[in-house]
Amino acid sequence: MVTAASLNRIRLFYAAYFAAMGLILPYFPVYLEQIGLGAVMIGVMTGLLAAAKVVAPPWLGHRLDSQSGEVIRRFLVAASLLAAVSALLIGVSHQLILLGLMTLLFGICWAVILPLTDGLSVSISEAALADYGRLRVWGSLGFVLASLAGGAWLMQGDQILALPVVLSLLMLTTALAARGFPRLQLPASLVSTEAPLFSRLFILLLSVTFLMQVSHGAYYGFFSLYLAAAGYSGWQIGIYWVIGVAAEIVLMWVWSRSLQQAAPAYLFAICMGLAALRWLGTGMTTNMGWLFVLQLLHAASFAAFHVAAIAWVRRMTPASRHAAAQGWYSAAGFGLGSTIGIMGCGWVVGAFGYSPAFYTCAVIALLGVPLSLLLPKHRSGSSNLPRSKNLHA
Template structure:
């Protein structure tokens, strides 16, 4: 497959992969709340996709690097991810839903690190070019969030499982079309063993900051919609809040090539972490101010958009060649996996006793700690 066709297939994959997130992140908690699940169960069920990112990407990444059959693994992941989400159409109690989402997201989580590694190989580690390709994921998120918001407003939140399945079916098709990764020359053998790279202080600091930023986002992805609804915002308005954040993300992805020319990777990373501290504190204590909420959503450009693009560049730098898929998998596991799931579960456990303001304050502190670690240990460039 020619490079342009390969990138088109990857763009389609990003669109539907993050369209799934665009439905699941804003509305899954509302769906569960509408079925009268208690907060601790909502915290667990909204964190299952993140929990699978702790171990599944590492398993799939190792298997892909070991066998060299990245495309075959991706196809199996797409088909099985769709099949195991089917029980959501009729499951109404905690354990059947937990099992369906746990298994379905086990396969779903396999796809992203494999495609990310393929994309970065095709783009030769260019984070600016990657950002502009990754825009299609953000567009998919916006389309799904807005479409589902109006659909749920009209038909009720029970339409969510069917919407999820439609997106997963489309994702399975694009998993089939993404090509095998280009062969990488073995000039990187001098990198040494995978664990030797992981133990380097700057790499540990990078993963720590990734973990803490994702930990801070855990309450946001699990309870932001519920928190906004408790403050009187409609589901359509909540959909617009999410959409504004992703539109800001799209803009920053488009601008990343220019930002890379003007600022160091470390400066962009630190700025995102500091903005994250302000953002989550503002969400926690100023939910009644529409202006502050709009600014907080625009800040998503830096707490996720530029932060993720810079992290991808660091990962490609430290884990090139033979360690690429494993490096991508470890990044996803440490951030979206351990960080995101732990943030969601812990926030579910303390949500009713602490209240939203203090939970989001804890998110702000997590960002500050991540900024301190990154400032101290990451190299200047």
């Protein structure tokens, strides 16, 4: 049953999950350095988190496609609890192999719970019981608050050593939230994994998603260092990150439903074009005013693209394969795309500097424009694609 209380549990999940992300992205490498790891091993440990995003979501999605909604809900609770335990063990693991194993285990559990929750949220949105963007926006708020609070607290003295405990508490919160998720159940006739998953349209969507996330490589990997080299202080750099997330929040709150219905060919082509403009402009200038304007384009390069893509993942795949489909979407973009983008831009920055890395990302985003135009050119209401049957009990 979809109730106000169960929807609040989804909001709580997103807030806690992305609060963890707001701590892991900027502060996990700092924690690793504090416990004595060098640059190489820091790269290995953060690489394990990235590898988990590539492998775990699609594999476990395939395994869970044959299960009922109740089994998936219980899996979300169990995976969140296991993530909480592994986060605690990271804090007491002083042997490299054990630290690596706990980091990988945490990464797997952390990576698989988001696509499954996104799938549930889109099901609710497709059934017009709530709006996906207005559920997901709580994750953006959690990310901003955790990043700012983390910077103010964790970076004082030895407080960074408390990071594993904080992550464990946040994962316990996601477990508590998942216990109260709405019950959505597919008819028994649809619970089958025999339907083909990789249609031409779905492969195209994954390819466009991959290019979009690769194009974010310079931003996620080196934007802060780029601004620091230009003379910006730490709090000023933080403000620019907040501007991007603020634009994301406004878009998700106001335009989410219309974006989910828009024709993917045109919407994704526009998002790719604006992403290219964003990276080109960022590479050309570090002027305060222009950077403010360019950061607002995060609403297009991430928020609009993601809100629409996650809805079309469901429309382009069989109802009985949605868990696997969401897993592949996560792996192609946030896993493989982000990893290749950051690693590739690391090489470009090392060889040529920051600006050429952003220019490279602009070219990659432009490659996605013609590819996007091969997707459907009609809105979802006029689509001939099979629609999933989202039923609530």
